[in-house]
Amino acid sequence: MTADTMLVLKNVDVHYGKIHAIKRLSLxxxxxxxxxxxxxxxxxxxxxxxxISGLLRVTSGEIKYNNIMINNLPAEEIxxxxxxxxxxxxxxxxxxxxxxxxxxxxxxxxSFANRNEYKKDLLQVYKMFPVxxxxxxxxxxxxxxxxxxxxxxxxxxxxKPKLLLLDEPxxxxxxxxxxxxxxxxxxxxxxxxLTVLLVEQNARSALQIADKGYVLETGRVLLQGSAEDxxxxxxxxxxYLGRDLDT
Amino acid sequence: xxxxxLQFLFSGLTVGAVYALVGMGFNIIYNATSIxxxxxxxxxxxxxxxxxxxxxxxKLPFVLSVLLTILTAGLIAFLMERLTIRPIQKTDLLLxxxxxxxxxxxxxxxxxxxFGKDPYGYPPFTEGEPIxxxxxxIQQQALWVIGVxxxxxxxxxxxxxxxxxxxxxKACAVDPVAARLVGINVSQMVxxxxxxxxxxxxxxxxxxxxxxxxxxxKGPMLxxxxxxxxxxxxxxxxxxxxxxxxxxxVLESMTAGYLHSGLKDAVALIILLxxxxxxxxxxxxxxxxxxxxxx
Numbered sequence: 001m002t003a004d005t006m007l008v009l010k011n012v013d014v015h016y017g018k019i020h021a022i023k024r025l026s027l028x029x030x031x032x033x034x035x036x037x038x039x040x041x042x043x044x045x046x047x048x049x050x051x052i053s054g055l056l057r058v059t060s061g062e063i064k065y066n067n068i069m070i071n072n073l074p075a076e077e078i079x080x081x082x083x084x085x086x087x088x089x090x091x092x093x094x095x096x097x098x099x100x101x102x103x104x105x106x107x108x109x110x111s112f113a114n115r116n117e118y119k120k121d122l123l124q125v126y127k128m129f130p131v132x133x134x135x136x137x138x139x140x141x142x143x144x145x146x147x148x149x150x151x152x153x154x155x156x157x158x159x160k161p162k163l164l165l166l167d168e169p170x171x172x173x174x175x176x177x178x179x180x181x182x183x184x185x186x187x188x189x190x191x192x193x194l195t196v197l198l199v200e201q202n203a204r205s206a207l208q209i210a211d212k213g214y215v216l217e218t219g220r221v222l223l224q225g226s227a228e229d230x231x232x233x234x235x236x237x238x239x240y241l242g243r244d245l246d247t
Numbered sequence: 248x249x250x251x252x253l254q255f256l257f258s259g260l261t262v263g264a265v266y267a268l269v270g271m272g273f274n275i276i277y278n279a280t281s282i283x284x285x286x287x288x289x290x291x292x293x294x295x296x297x298x299x300x301x302x303x304x305x306k307l308p309f310v311l312s313v314l315l316t317i318l319t320a321g322l323i324a325f326l327m328e329r330l331t332i333r334p335i336q337k338t339d340l341l342l343x344x345x346x347x348x349x350x351x352x353x354x355x356x357x358x359x360x361x362f363g364k365d366p367y368g369y370p371p372f373t374e375g376e377p378i379x380x381x382x383x384x385i386q387q388q389a390l391w392v393i394g395v396x397x398x399x400x401x402x403x404x405x406x407x408x409x410x411x412x413x414x415x416x417k418a419c420a421v422d423p424v425a426a427r428l429v430g431i432n433v434s435q436m437v438x439x440x441x442x443x444x445x446x447x448x449x450x451x452x453x454x455x456x457x458x459x460x461x462x463x464x465k466g467p468m469l470x471x472x473x474x475x476x477x478x479x480x481x482x483x484x485x486x487x488x489x490x491x492x493x494x495x496x497v498l499e500s501m502t503a504g505y506l507h508s509g510l511k512d513a514v515a516l517i518i519l520l521x522x523x524x525x526x527x528x529x530x531x532x533x534x535x536x537x538x539x540x541x542x
Binding site: 053054055074075076079080084085087091092093094095096100103104105107108110155156159 | 411414415417418421422424425426427428429430431432433
């Protein structure tokens with residue numbers, strides 16, 4: 001393991017009820033990388049992220065973050081360690097205002113002594129997502145799908161994460177908005193040094209911004225490699241990039 | 248004529264204040280967990296009876312009695328949450344609501360065991376002549392009830408809208424998974440909401456008992472009225488429960504005064520039905536928000 005390895009999963013098993021959703025899976029994420037997890041429905045991508053962020057328990061194996069075992073910590077502790085998980089469909093707090101959503105993102109950083117600290121972070125997030133500043137007093141549930149996704153990412157950023165787990169940020173969004181959101185993610189890495197573990201159905205766009213990728217199928221890693229290699233791989237092309245090689 | 252009207256109005260506002268407190272108790276727990284806590288009325292009874300126990304039976308000083316009563320109610324609410332709600336946290340809401348009903352029955356049983364079936368009362372907070380406005384007589388205690396309610400309302404408003412922990416509590420209700428992902432300890436928030444709402448109910452009980460007396464089985468009716476108040480105003484809306492509570496209190500008192508006192512308890516239920524038929528979101532609940540909620 002090199003010094004800049006941030007997250008390591010070793011032989012991880014996760015059961016989702018009676019379903020053996022993740023089977024002896026190993027992967028690693030280096031600091032400053034964007035790593036894409038691709039695979040079809042039921043491949044275990046979301047389960048994997050939930051296991052890392054503590055929403056689900058792993059049944060065996062280990063998850064190490066900065067060389068510390070984190071697989072027995074509850075979700076609310078893991079976010080304090082610097083891992084923020086943006087769940088599928090964002091899950092913004094719809095009946096709360098945009099600004100309150102963002103404030104709650106910084107919940108674990110809050111203490112009475114530094115009660116005004118978050119304002120700086122808020123301004124920074126607003127600079128990154130100007131549309132959220134325009135709508136700061138609006139209820140989050142009234143935002144469009146793309147804006148809600150941005151809000152979900154912005155809320156996660158308020159926690160000042162080192163590692164961002166993104167689950168299907170493009171789900172249900174128009175292609176143009178998907179492009180915009182992926183551009184944001186790339187910028188987060190380039191400008192803020194964030195490490196990103198990205199789950200996507202939309203394999204092509206994910207691999208375009210990623211450094212490396214893992215292809216998951218039925219809870220196992222089927223293939224791994226640099227993003228270029230995966231984009232060029234004929235099996236990946238056929239299965240996930242929608243190219244028909246027979247014609 | 249005016250005198251009689253004012254008399255009904257004031258007595259309506261006094262009971263209405265307690266309904267508002269009970270309604271807010273519903274909202275607090277609902278806002279944090281989406282559970283309707285039907286044991287809410289029992290906490291008002293606990294407030295009244297424990298206050299009697301500490302002031303009149305143990306003969307402790309007034310302020311100490313109030314603090315001990317609030318502490319007891321908070322403790323009972325805490326135990327209720329830890330023993331009945333926590334162990335089944337992952338199952339469905341309807342089941343938890345049924346559990347609150349059973350808790351209310353158990354609490355009532357315990358209260359009867361301890362206090363018997365007699366009504367209890369203690370002297371008003373301040374001695375003194377009632378105030379007369381256009382011939383209508385207002386007891387000083389009625390002003391205490393309304394005042395205590397007003398202070399509770401302001402404090403709760405500040406808590407839920409200005410403090411991060413209050414907002415975090417709301418967030419738990421909306422989406423417990425997302426709340427955990429931003430680092431909110433959901434189970435702690437649920438516990439806190441139960442304690443808070445138990446305390447709010449007990450405060451209502453402490454204030455109203457010198458006027459209306461308190462017996463072990465007043466809880467369910469108070470819970471029904473408070474629930475109507477919360478629904479009328481829009482479930483989960485703070486000011487909704489307040490307006491709803493006072494409205495129901497006044498209408499009830501007017502009905503009892505001008506029509507027939509036997510119809511008193513029907514008023515709240517008729518209002519409840521009408522609201523649920525024609526405007527389920529309540530006065531202040533927008534239908535957009537009503538659609539976003541789970542229950």
